[in-house]
Amino acid sequence: GQSLEQPSEVTAVEGAIVQINCTYQTSGFYGLSWYQQHDGGAPTFLSYNALDGLEETGRFSSFLSRSDSYGYLLLQELQMKDSASYFCAVSYNFNKFYFGSGTKLNVKP
Amino acid sequence: DGGITQSPKYLFRKEGQNVTLSCEQNLNHDAMYWYRQDPGQGLRLIYYSQIVNDFQKGDIAEGYSVSREKKESFPLTVTSAQKNPTAFYLCASSIEKGPNTGELFFGEGSRLTVL
Numbered sequence: 001g002q003s004l005e006q007p008s009e010v011t012a013v014e015g016a017i018v019q020i021n022c023t024y025q026t027s028g029f030y031g032l033s034w035y036q037q038h039d040g041g042a043p044t045f046l047s048y049n050a051l052d053g054l055e056e057t058g059r060f061s062s063f064l065s066r067s068d069s070y071g072y073l074l075l076q077e078l079q080m081k082d083s084a085s086y087f088c089a090v091s092y093n094f095n096k097f098y099f100g101s102g103t104k105l106n107v108k109p
Numbered sequence: 110d111g112g113i114t115q116s117p118k119y120l121f122r123k124e125g126q127n128v129t130l131s132c133e134q135n136l137n138h139d140a141m142y143w144y145r146q147d148p149g150q151g152l153r154l155i156y157y158s159q160i161v162n163d164f165q166k167g168d169i170a171e172g173y174s175v176s177r178e179k180k181e182s183f184p185l186t187v188t189s190a191q192k193n194p195t196a197f198y199l200c201a202s203s204i205e206k207g208p209n210t211g212e213l214f215f216g217e218g219s220r221l222t223v224l
Contacts, residue, residue, distance in 0.1 A: 004151075033211040042199060042218055043152070048211025087151055091211055099144075099151040 004100035022088035115216035132200035
């Protein structure tokens, strides 16, 4: 089976840097994705790591260590609009995804 | 514009009634999915389809049914056998062939409330 662990809630101030961790146990592994979801909205794709290392997309970066079954999402220069829930998702079969329970990020002025 | 359209956005149902949620995509994606989300929780896979006329159960398929008669459409029926159907339902699609990009494209969701 699959399991993912991420913190339930994180609070940070505007302009700061925040890291959201994700550890996983899975049978079969293709990669780790990150999604953002604002209250009442649909998840939107942020990034995907299939190989170890850091992927950077603007203010957001994502890291993967396959040997440690661990990844993180790094958000820099936090803005109020970044307040949302962030989900990690393991691709454990080609285009089959298992989602974590999500981390609620609260950005304060 | 390409995307996924779900309807209705809000739906109320009496106990014992079946309801069907619509999902249409014009992204030319082969794979389509239905997820359920409960408050404060992650997404759980109900059903998925990798090709027309074929679909597979996900982790929580009991009380749900789907069909995939056309590539563009993947409707979900919530039957009276689903004991706790009140939830937010999300339809998604992805490219089935080619490199795995790890990306699912989601519709705006359908919020079902059982009265």
